[in-house]
Each structure stands twice: as structure tokens, then as C-alpha cells.
Amino acid sequence: MQFIWPIEGTVSRGWAYRSSIYVGGQHAAVDIPATTGTPIKSVAAGVVISVAKDMYSGFFVGIDHIDGWQSFYRHMYSQSPVVVGQAVVQGQIIGNVGSTGWSTGYHLHFDLWSKNPIKGAFQKHDIWAVDPELYLGVEEENNMTPEQEEKLLRDVKGLRDNQTRMDLQLQVLLNRHKGELSHPVTSSDDSKTLQEIAAGLKVEAR
Numbered sequence: 001m002q003f004i005w006p007i008e009g010t011v012s013r014g015w016a017y018r019s020s021i022y023v024g025g026q027h028a029a030v031d032i033p034a035t036t037g038t039p040i041k042s043v044a045a046g047v048v049i050s051v052a053k054d055m056y057s058g059f060f061v062g063i064d065h066i067d068g069w070q071s072f073y074r075h076m077y078s079q080s081p082v083v084v085g086q087a088v089v090q091g092q093i094i095g096n097v098g099s100t101g102w103s104t105g106y107h108l109h110f111d112l113w114s115k116n117p118i119k120g121a122f123q124k125h126d127i128w129a130v131d132p133e134l135y136l137g138v139e140e141e142n143n144m145t146p147e148q149e150e151k152l153l154r155d156v157k158g159l160r161d162n163q164t165r166m167d168l169q170l171q172v173l174l175n176r177h178k179g180e181l182s183h184p185v186t187s188s189d190d191s192k193t194l195q196e197i198a199a200g201l202k203v204e205a206r
Helices: 146-176 191-199
Strands: 030-033 039-041 046-054 058-064 069-076 093-096 107-114 122-124 127-130
Touching: 046 069, 058 093, 069 093
Parallel strands: none
Antiparallel strands: 030 107, 039 093, 046 058, 058 069, 069 107, 107 127, 122 127
16 A cells, blocks of 8 residues: 655654653654644545644644554644545545644654554554554655556456456356356356366366
8 A cells, every 4th residue: 555645854754763661662653743724635545534732742642444454643733624434535634733632742642553464563452553654654655657658558458358358257167167166156256266167177188
């Protein structure tokens, strides 16, 4: 999954920084200093799961992304304009840099979590905090020319046509050996289903 940086700037305190002030003794996030009010962007598309304030994080937002990823943006200047359950797109402004909560200066405290185990990540219960600097990148750019885009679309169409022909041929083969199948083939079976049925079929050359 491609993530963008939530704000521009240089990390002042990294993910691996250790101190007893943090739960578990590790920062498990990055601090990015910025001027007050700097717009904060969602690092990827997702759905807002938290819009709240507490004594440690100040105003913060949590976003759920695909593939088990979650991102959190803390010490924001004020209540975020987004609401829980709202869908956001990559790059959407979700708040502004502040210094609310347990903070000693204007910065964004950003943490990135995975619900899937990742080696070397910081585990907290059943979720893992990864080093954001290893995952944050730049927005994907389309560097293809119009001619290259047209060729890609033709190739995709060709692949679909070939898959359709293969599915039809596979249906004929499976119907020919329907007595040997674990369950009958239907016209609604997709490519994956046909391939799974065919995987259990043994046909000897004559």
C-alpha cells in the first residue's frame, strides 16, 4: 500500500526512541515539527475511526485503511473537521498541526499501525506499530504517455478475451468429465472456481 507524508518536514524524534514516558517504553511513532496551523493530510484513503481528545494526545484522529493498516495523527490544533465513519481520500486535509495534550512544541505525532504481524514492529495487544519512515513515500505518479496508456488498455482487453476463451474451453473439458467431478459445473462459475474444479481432475493421455 502506498502512503504519503502527512506533512512536510524533518523527523525530530524517531520511532525507535526509548523513554519511560511512553507506553511500553518506546516512542513507536515519529514527531514532525511544523508551524502552528500547518494542514495535516491523510496518508491514504480510508474511514475515520477516531476523532477525540485526551490528556496525552490532545486532539487526534484515527483512520482505518485497507489491508489492516491504521494511522493516527496527534497533538492537533483543534477538533478535526472529519467525523467518525466518514470516508476520506489520500491527501485530504483532516486537521492542523498544534501542541495540544502532552506536548512541548508545535509538531505532528504520527503513528502507523498494522493489524497483521510485522517482524521488528512494536507490538501492543493485537496490533503492531511500524516505523513510519519505512513506509511513507510520495504520491504515485502516472508517467505513461497517452500511447502507453492506450497500449496498456489494449493489453488488458486482450488478457480478458484470452481468459474468456480459456474459461469456455475449460467448461467444455469439465462437462466432458462431469462424472468425475466433486460437484457440477454451472454457467455462473467464475475463472477461479473453474480452475479449482479442474485442479482436482485427472485426465490421462490416450
